[in-house]
Amino acid sequence: MDIAELKRRACEAVDKNADKIIAFGESVFAEPEMGFKEFKTAKKVQDMLDELGIEHQDGVAITGVIAPLKGRSSKVRLALMGELDAIVAPGHRCADPVTGAAHSCGHHVQIATIMGAAMALKESGIMSELDGDIVLMGVPAEEGVELEYRHGLIKEGKLSFIGGKQEFIKLGVFDDIDMMLMQHTDGSDKVAAGGPVGMGYVAKLVYYKGKEAHAGGAPWDGVNALQAAKIGLMAIDAQRETFRDKDNVRVHPIITKGGDLVNVVPADVRIETFCRANNMEAIEDASMKVNRALKAGADAVGAEVEIVDIPGYMTPYECLEMKAIVEDNLALIYGKENVVPGVGYTTEANDVAHLIPVVHCTIGGAEGIAHSSHYEIRDKDSAYIKATKMLLCSAIDLLANGAEKGLSVKKNFKAPMTKEEYLRTWGHLDV
Incomplete structure (x- = not known):
């Protein structure tokens, strides 16, 4: 089937589920949880996947959820990832009165777009037209905080790292994943497919x-x-x-x-x-x-x-070939005039990017200062709906037509290190 038609079907399915996608995100926003404690949030993800009839693996790195969707063939496996955790901002209007946790960094939007992708993929039926698999991931603990608590989990043998994606690496979650795509809401009116300079x-x-x-x-x-x-x-x-x-x-x-x-x-x-x-x-x-x-x-x-x-987390490493594909879809959804060069984040997505191709987009739609008591989503269409469409359209480009573009990205990517090197040199683990 024509790629443009696949994208049309996917975007139409997103529009049909727009209210449901936003409602899911707002529900997560209303019940923020700190990293490796996101049990209510993980349950929301599990319940949504159950409603859609999508099988899932739960309790990965304590609270993570993984849901693979099979394509017509499995030439490439693409992960679409959203984060589950919040940050501490006790003055926020939706802060947890006990923990002070609040979604003042947009992770509630991330996981809602992943659930939006799940809804659209099921409704549109386009997985049967793709020559690759899509693995939906809800990952815990992106924010590297509460160090004493997390170090306690490490000493108890429950974790090896303080970040969820790092722990996913150690557990082998990415062993059969060829590339990963995610997005993050910020306060700009522009969008960007990551950037080379981050912390x-x-x-x-x-x-x-x-x-x-x-x-x-x-x-x-x-x-x-x-x-x-x-x-x-x-x-x-x-x-x-x-x-x-x-x-x-x-x-x-x-x-x-x-x-x-x-x-x-x-x-x-x-x-x-x-x-x-x-x-x-x-x-x-x-x-x-x-x-x-x-x-x-x-x-x-x-x-x-x-x-x-x-x-902690490594510095960014970019896959320019995959980034160009995502930038094309940012231009398709948001308009070319709104696509700008981006900067990298401090995130364990950078760690994953040293092993497989990763694009971490920034999407406008928020207002207020991130990690503050004033962060809110002001443009829900941009943050929730258009971001979901971008994820799906990029996935279609990578996996359609025999997964030609995905296979090219996979072939040409030169990983700076192997999983074993990462665990040994950065994680200081015996492997």
């Missing part, structure tokens, strides 16, 4: 250990872990002029525990931080300098410090 990072858990004493009566009998942390943080600030402008280094610590009681010398102080940059060499350099500074704080007052380095 990666190493995460750190920092534990300062001092000695308790009466803070008013005999503070000299104690060792103040909070003072050690303060000196360590000041020492980090003293390093900032050594970070090159072109590397875009960002170090942004928070103190998650500053002591136990105001009249007790703090003996247990904890910090979480990222060391971000736009290239791996700069990340490693910043990480080394930050560790040195943190240790200096402990040495200054006679405290102890434990620094746990956790693999």
